[in-house]
Amino acid sequence: MVKTFKILLILGLLGAISAASITYAVYYNVKDRIPSVEELKTIELKIPLRIYTADEQLIGEFGDQRRTPIDYNEIPQGLEDAILAAEDTNFYHHPGVDILGLGRAVMQLITTGQKQGGGSTITMQVARNYFLSFEQTYTRKFTEIFIALKMERELSKHEILELYVNKIYLGNRAYGFEAAAQVYYGKSLAELNLAQLAMIAGLPKAPSRFNPVVNPSRALIRRNWILQRMLSLGMIDKPAYQAAVESPVTAKNHGIMPDIEADYIAEMVRSELYDTFGDDLYSTGMTVYTTINAARQKAANEAVFNGVLAYDRRHGYRGSIETRVDLIDAPLEEQESALQDIGRFKDWQTALVISTTEATADMRLADGQRTTLVWDAIKWAKPYLSEDSQGATPSTVADVLVPGDIVRLRPDADLGWQLAQKPTVQSALISLNSKDGGIEALVGGFNFYENKFNRITQSKRQPGSNFKPFVYASALSRGYTAASIINDAPVVFNDTNLASAWRPTNDGGKFYGPTRLRQALYRSQNIVSVRLLDELGVRPTLDFLRRFGFDPNELPHNLSLSLGSANLSPLQIATGYAVFSNGGYQVQPYLINKVIGRNDDVLFEANPVTVCVTCTLLDKSPDDEQQMALFNTDQGIRSLPVAPQVIDSEVAYIIYDMMRDVIKYGTGRRARVLQRNDIAGKTGTTNDGRDAWFSGFNGELVTSVWSGFDNASSLGRGEWGGSVSLPTWINYMRSALANTPSATVYKPSSLVTVRIDPDTGERALPGQKNAIFEVFRKEHVPQQRQVNLPSAVDTVRNEAQDKQQDNNILENLF
Template sequence: MAKTFKILFILALLGALAAAGITYAVYLQVKDSIPTKQEMKAIELQIPLRIYTRDEQLIGEFGEQRRTPIRYEDIPMDLENAVLAAEDSNFYHHPGVDVMGLMRAAYQLVTSGEIQSGGSTITMQVARNYFLSFEQTFMRKFTEIFISLKMEQELSKHEILELYMNKIYLGKRAYGFDAAAQVYYGKHLSELTLAQYAMIAGLPKAPSRFNPVANPSRALIRRNWILQRMLTLGMIDKNAYQAAVEAPVTAKNYGIQADVEANYVAEMVRHELYQSYGDKLYSEGLVVYTTINSERQRNANQAVYQGVLDYDERHGYRGTLDTRKDLLDEDLATQQEALEEFSNIPSWTMALVLKTSADSASLRLQDGSAFELPFSAMSWAAPYLSENSRGKKPETVSDVLVAGDIIQLRPSDDSTWRLAQTPAVQSALVSLDSKDGAIESLVGGFNFFANKFNRITQSKRQPGSNFKPFIYSSALSNGYTAASVINDAPVVFHDSNLASAWRPTNDGGKFYGPTRLRQALYRSQNVVSVRLLDEMGIRTALEFMKRFGFDPNELPHNLSLSLGSANLSPLQIASGYSVFSNGGYRVQPYLIERIEDRNGDIIFQAEPVTVCQDCTLLERPQNDDSSATLLSQKGLFDTQQGVVERPVAPRVLDEDVAYIIYDIMRDVIRYGTGRRARVLERDDIAGKTGTTNDGRDAWFSGFNGDVVTTVWTGFDDMSPLGRGEWGGSASLPTWIDYMRPVLADTPASYVDKPSSLVTVRIDPNTGERAYPGQKNAIFEVFRRDHVPAANVAARPEARDGQNADPARVTPSTNSALENLF
């Protein structure tokens, strides 16, 4: 017996020595793959780029791996228990390796020749996910074990669990449990229920097989098994268990949901940063805060959306997408499948017309439900003939639809559906804080997902009369006044820079005779603008355009410049208008407010040039140890706050000129082509319409003392917008819809009137100083050294009041101005 025991002991000892030798030999093979303590402590997750509004609303996310890292303290207890029950219930008690599990895996390997189950603990899964491949080999498994044992020595259990919760792949590009909560439930992790925690806890084992969206029945079985394990382990009580297993499967593919739609903005940021970061941009965990105001962005989205749809309906219905009478006899699934073949706009739905009656159409919607579409929801749909004409207005449903038609529907104001069609026209809007150039909202087109071309920055179109205020400000800066008179009469120009003789005309072919510049601008009289530029000189005007940020080399060097024939982007126009809005200062539009790294440290902070009318430039004294030496070479001195380290916006337009232009453009709203904006009942707003030849581009740019907004409408292929479509009809309504909530409940913000300006009475016909007692005299604003000479005697004809300017005498206006540029 003793001899047998001795033999067994020797064999066991030899076996142990052999195992130790083998283990050491394996260790020598894999030791270079074991991370150091420093490497374990320096583990960094691949975190996508996230872009937010200024008020911290998510705009967009870019990165292959959707991930929102969380700390251990943020892990809900129910989720931790669900994960431990599913993956490693002995997690807090083993040294990183489950010996029994490994023995089971080894037995399977010996008997089958293949690795059938890994026996992996959570620690081993972390080791594999962070430091190893997923290759199923003997050597990789040993490496995993050694890394796990070392990890347990270097990291706490909570740190290991935190790494696991953030790294594990859970399907649908979701890495980590907080990302999974957003992808499958559209919520943050803390908002889920016990049943939902158990559902996502079942995903690590096989993200595709137990996916609640792709395989809800299998996922339900897995979820309930985890809940049973939690009950058995004492993690939950019977009541919680019963309520959770009875809960329905509510998972959907939410993706990562943005808080506010601003896809054009997100793409602008991504494109700009990619130039510096390359592909690392999508994994470094950068957080970008833009200048976008979330509420104003929502207003902009809705204003552009509604403006485009209103235009589209005005021009008629282009017909159904298809007619499939064969679908009427098919089952529900076949009908739905046919509808899904058509692309649509987010929040819209496709529908199949099942039958029609005099006052409604019975539809099958894309989600399989039935809906009765009333005639009132399609009464707009007169047949489209061209952009200039429509067919007869429909009187019954059958004038619009027949059974078998496949149509588009959009949500209507009464929470039902309305007949729709994908618009061909485009519109874009950009709004700036004129004091520092911060872009507060931006919409680059009707539907980003259909066309990512950003018409605010990438499109160069002719602004038409929207450009005239820049010409007029040049004139005022070169000796003209708002009362200067130009003869609005037929003229022929033989300009060497033009292809042939040019006969500019006003819209409608009407000429007004001698016209003051104030009238000419708010009426948008083309001939006056051309004559004015001709008198002033093209070279003078081109040089002046630099003040607004325009490159003279990109502007036409001929008289067509006066009518806005340059190709400019809406952002360039809005930037130019900001000079009028802020009283004469040049600011630079900017979009990125700051950038933070994955640790929350600021790595970029915008320092925009800012309007400060109470500030003066302060040069840093040489060899001066005062507080001013802490500034950059040029800082700001504020009479109320002292020294402030922020660049000041340079003055590029005399404050007198800036105010006079503002005052004239207020008349555009009061009496001119922008009269529709009077609905806002704001006396502080000013602006200018713009329409190009043949109505290919329609503009409106408007502002008060704080904000400037530009709207453009047109076709990408340069087609005409159609008869009756002007800046005042196609773009101004969008501007109004946007500015209404922006201006609501805010005090009037005027451009400050300089004390150097004087107001005198003038003759409305001549622009000269009025005679004493002249009845038709009106008031005009002048720079002090440009006031007309006083008249001392009254002329009889001046007392008749003939040809007085109605716009300056009475609020009534000439209806003939409705269709002027």
């Protein structure tokens, strides 16, 4: 008996020594893979780049892992219970390794020859996810155990569970449970009910197999099993269990759900930051705040969208996407598949025409639903012949649609659905704060996902008459006035920089004779602009245009410059117009306001040059050190670099005042619908109508709209800046300026208003009935003309007395 005991003792000791030796050998083999205490306590998650508007609305997200980290105290109790019930019931009682669980896994392997359950605890899963690969080897498993044991010594259970909740992969590029809640339900974890929490708690075991979007039936079984476990463990009561298991599967793929659509902006930010941060941009949790105003961006989106559709519809219907008569009697699944293959467009639907009557069309939508398209939703569709012409107005549905047609429909608040087509024309809008250059709204094209080409920054097109105000500003800076007379008459130029003799004409071929510059601008008279540039000289004007940010090397060195023949981007045009809006100062457009790191450290903060009229008045010619001035803001006094003054504020105001007349009397008259006295602007249309522009502003905001085809073909007969781009500008500015006070451009007190003869631009004679008021710089006020005939003076005096005018009017007359 004693001998047997000794043998057993020796064998036990040998076994213990062997086990210890094996354990040490395994530990020695894997010790280099076990993280240090510092590594355990400084674990960093891969967090995507997130881009926000200035008012903290999400614009976009970039990164291969969708993740929104949360703290332990943000984990709903229902989710924690569901995770423990599904993954590790003894989590709060084991040291990181569940011996019984591992034993069961080993026995299953021995008895079945197959690995059925890993016996992994939550701690072991955290160790694997953070520090190891997913290779199926015993070495990896042992390493996982050692790391788990070390984690349990160094971290609290709550810290370990927090790491698990934020790291685990849950399908559809969602890492962590908060991201999964957003992806599958479009909500935060705090908004999910028990059934939904149990559903996503079932994903770690097999994210693809139990995906509620791809495999809802399997996901339902897994969810209900977890709910049953929670009930048996006393985590929930019977009524809560019953309500949860009876809940339907409501998960959908919500993907990334930005608060505001601004894809061109998001890509601009991503591209700019990538040059600095490289691939770290997508994983280090940077947060970017832009200068974008969410409400104005939404208004810009709608204005461009509706403007493009309005142009497209008035040029006719180009027909169905295709006609598939064989689909009419095909099984529903085949119809849906064919329609999905065509692809949806924004919130539109593709639809199959099943049958038609004289005034209706029976349609099957891509989502399987049926709808009836009424005549009011179809009757607009005149056949497209060319950009210049359309066919006859349809009288019945059969003139437009036939059974088997596959078409696009767009939602309509009144009609339900309306016949639509994907536009071929493009439009773009840029709106910026003229005081510091902050971009408040930007739309680079009709649909980013079809064409990522950003027409605000990447496209350079001819601005046409939209460029004329810059030439006129050059003239005012060199002694011309708004009342200066230029003869609008036929002329031939033999410019050595032009290929042949040039005979410029006005639109419509009409000539107006001697014309004041103010009239010429609001009528957009080409001859006056060309003659004016000829008088000014091309080279001096090119040098002056630098002040607006234009590079003379990019501008034509001939008289066609006066008609906007330069190739410029909408961003360049808007930046130039900002000089007029802010009273003569050059600002630099910028989009990124601040970049914040994962630890709330500021990686970048914009410090834009900012208009400070007071600073400039104190010192008209500040040196570099004096450029840094105290700028008074709503937040208090802060140090900002002062924007340089590039044109005289008197010139800026007179140009603004002249462009207000573009809206009052000229080519921008449609904008009078806004009923604002502070807005000014200029249309622009190039030869053959290839480009249509409208740029306008008040004393705070500058907005430029371009429209045209990417291939530079004509917009068609009768299409101008005033018909294509101005309506988009109006619709945007109506919203952007709503509830804002009038913001006129700063008017220097040195300007003088006098009465002039509208025909000659000279000072009006006393009593002249057709005299009008004009604004002048003091040194350019026309001289008072002398009246040589005494009878004329007497006549004026008698007329004044007859009309019982007061002394103030008499003073104005003389």
